[in-house]
Amino acid sequence: MSDTIDAVGGVPLDRLAARVGQTPFFAYDRQLLTERIALLRATLPDEIELGYAVKANPMPAVVQHLAGLVDGLDVASAGEMLVALDTPIGADRISFAGPGKTDDELAQAVAAGVLVEIESGGEADRLVATGERLGLRPTAAIRVNPDFSVKGSGMRLGGGPQQFGVDSERVPALMDRLASAEIDLVGFHVFAGSQNLDAGILCEAQRRTVELVLELATHAPEPPRYLNVGGGFGIPYFDGDEPLDLGAIGDNLDDLVTNAIRPQLPDARVVVELGRYIVGECGVYVTRVVDRKESRDKTFLVVDGGLHHQLAASGNFGQVIRRNYPVAVAGPAAAERETVEVVGCLCTPLDLLADGATLPRADVGDLVVLFQAGAYGLTASPTGFLSHPPPVEVLV
Numbered sequence: 001m002s003d004t005i006d007a008v009g010g011v012p013l014d015r016l017a018a019r020v021g022q023t024p025f026f027a028y029d030r031q032l033l034t035e036r037i038a039l040l041r042a043t044l045p046d047e048i049e050l051g052y053a054v055k056a057n058p059m060p061a062v063v064q065h066l067a068g069l070v071d072g073l074d075v076a077s078a079g080e081m082l083v084a085l086d087t088p089i090g091a092d093r094i095s096f097a098g099p100g101k102t103d104d105e106l107a108q109a110v111a112a113g114v115l116v117e118i119e120s121g122g123e124a125d126r127l128v129a130t131g132e133r134l135g136l137r138p139t140a141a142i143r144v145n146p147d148f149s150v151k152g153s154g155m156r157l158g159g160g161p162q163q164f165g166v167d168s169e170r171v172p173a174l175m176d177r178l179a180s181a182e183i184d185l186v187g188f189h190v191f192a193g194s195q196n197l198d199a200g201i202l203c204e205a206q207r208r209t210v211e212l213v214l215e216l217a218t219h220a221p222e223p224p225r226y227l228n229v230g231g232g233f234g235i236p237y238f239d240g241d242e243p244l245d246l247g248a249i250g251d252n253l254d255d256l257v258t259n260a261i262r263p264q265l266p267d268a269r270v271v272v273e274l275g276r277y278i279v280g281e282c283g284v285y286v287t288r289v290v291d292r293k294e295s296r297d298k299t300f301l302v303v304d305g306g307l308h309h310q311l312a313a314s315g316n317f318g319q320v321i322r323r324n325y326p327v328a329v330a331g332p333a334a335a336e337r338e339t340v341e342v343v344g345c346l347c348t349p350l351d352l353l354a355d356g357a358t359l360p361r362a363d364v365g366d367l368v369v370l371f372q373a374g375a376y377g378l379t380a381s382p383t384g385f386l387s388h389p390p391p392v393e394v395l396v
């Protein structure tokens with residue numbers, strides 16, 4: 001990744017900052033989003049439906065744009081569901097996953113006609129009761145907690161004991177119990193991990209996921225019509241990270257659909273659901289240098305943003321070891337390079353955005369830009385911490 005950046009979406013950064021009217025801000029690149037989906041379409045088999053996991057970036061304009069390009073949206077709260085329902089995507093192409101759905105949230109989903117991904121036996125019972133109360137038949141899939149886990153994922157959401165999904169060995173009994181209930185059980189959902197850069201591991205996880213859901217399908221009262229095999233595709237954040245080999249994943253899915261799924265379930269929708277991979281590299285976080293100071297042997301660039309807007313870049317969003325996200329100074333760049341600490345404006349040493357980064361010399365007033373800010377940025381950050389004003393988000 002370059003240590004300078006000129007433009008986002010073709011708009012020079014200083015001009016974009018003037019247009020936004022303030023720093024800090026997040027800028028998401030519409031064209032890059034479109035190209036990302038085109039890449040996925042070109043590489044994954046035609047039969048695979050592409051779902052966008054809204055929690056990665058729920059900005060309404062981003063969700064609206066993506067809604068025109070993907071086949072479905074996955075939401076994780078009633079708030080996200082409202083954003084998804086405002087798009088042209090049909091409610092039957094919206095799925096609602098996540099632990100702790102309240103009765104009110106379930107009622108909103110059932111009334112909307114959204115597919116509910118059941119996370120536990122208790123939730124299944126509350127969903128059925130909600131449908132009875134509303135006089136509507138809920139549509140649901142069982143989210144399965146697999147009996148394997150996916151190594152190499154930044155975050156694990158499957159295998160072993162989990163708050164996510166119904167343990168695979170309990171699924172047949174749950175299906176029996178629901179067989180006589182007023183509920184349309186359409187299939188299964190497995191999402192076992194996030195931020196994985198190893199195509200070999202992801203392919204193996206997909207293979208085991210397909211084996212598992214096909215085995216569970218033999219216990220279902222009717223052939224499943226919906227198989228959501230998850231995602232977890234990672235993006236490179238750090239020096240030395242290699243981008244995911246998407247081609248290998250496409251070949252693997254092609255083989256699984258053709259040789260495993262279709263012989264048993266000729267008509268089921270097969271869904272891959274991605275958040276970070278779609279939006280992560282399409283956004284930047286733009287800050288301005290407020291102070292430049294020398295302290296002992298180090299040079300500090302103090303910017304007007306920080307971890308309250310972009311927690312992940314500070315290394316405090318699930319990372320075990322803090323490493324720098326790619327960072328740049330907005331052009332035209334000074335020829336002189338220097339090693340600096342880029343820190344945010346919060347009164348905590350945790351607010352470190354780049355540690356020992358080599359950048360073109362930047363002065364007060366210059367723009368410092370953090371890459372890979374399109375996913376789990378603003379909405380995954382503690383914006384209330386230290387009571388600074390919120391940043392602006394724009395889709396360019």
Ligand SMILES: *Cc1c(COP(=O)(O)O)cnc(C)c1O
Binds near residue numbers: 056
């Ligand atoms: C968070 C989440 C995703 C998206 O994960 P990414 O790693 O951003 O692709 C997909 N599905 C479910 C159920 C999720 O909770």
